[in-house]
Amino acid sequence: MIEKIFAAMDFSDFETFEKEFNKISSHIELFKVGYQLFYSEAGARVMDFLDDKGKKIFLDLKMNDIPNTMLKGLTSLRKRFTFHYLTAHISSGEAAMRSLATEGRQLGVEILGVTLLTSLSADDLHSMGIDKDHSSLIRRRIESAADWGVPGVIMSAADLTAVDVPNIIKITPGIRYKEDSADDQKRVTTPAEAFANGADMLVMGRSLFKHPVEKLLKELGE
Ligand code: C5P
Helix, strand or coil, X not given: CEEEEEEECCCCCHHHHXXXXXXXXXXXXXXXXXXXXXXXXXXXXXXXHHHHCCCEEEEEEEECCCHHHHHHHHHHHXXXXXXXXXXXXXXXXXXXXXXXXXXXXHHXXXXXXXXXXXXXXXXXXXXXCCCCCHHHHHHHHHHHHHHCCCCEEECCHHHHHHCCCCCCEEEECCECCCCCCCCCCCCCECHHHHHHCCCCEEEECHHHHHCCCHHHHHHCCC
8 A cells, every 4th residue: 555645536516536546545555635626516525435435534624714713724634524734824833823823733634844935936925925036935934834734735846955854745737647748837856756855744635646556656666
């Protein structure tokens, strides 16, 4: 069983989700459920289905609000669903991230900090009043997250080599097999390259579902 790859279940209905789940479930342990699926009509059913199958869920809801609201949101979510990972923007600040990470630990949920959305360019940051260069900003956010007790961060493959922060789990999206197109991802790396560059875990969507899951076993040497 592969325990270092999150399958990104970016689907909008239960039938498609189940069909794609069946292709990979014999080898994949971790499943990422994000806006598209969670907010769809199938959201609650998918969460219960994955839990019934004994799979671990990464709920990618990228929380960002005042500390009390984030904390209460986590408590309400956890009362209804079982999940093991939840994302929140590091830019929510110290109080929110610290309390979320602490509450997460009590509830068996690891909080993963979103460093910086990869869709933001230097111009976008400038227009929001952020003039720090990209790598310094990412490094600062990861260091802060580690200080605040946040167990993991989501960071792009490109930043893995530019920013070296130990003591925090690094989870990397933007993964493609060599022969696959990048789609809308700006920069991509293969699973093996991402691990070689320091990723601890990966998020894989389109490339994973395009090929038999055995290809991933081969790529990882398992
Ligand atoms: O299909 P693909 O492998 O590109 O999917 C990547 C997944 O990782 C998607 O669910 C996407 O939302 C997520 N993600 C990303 N880049 C980030 C953060 C999350 O691609 N910076």
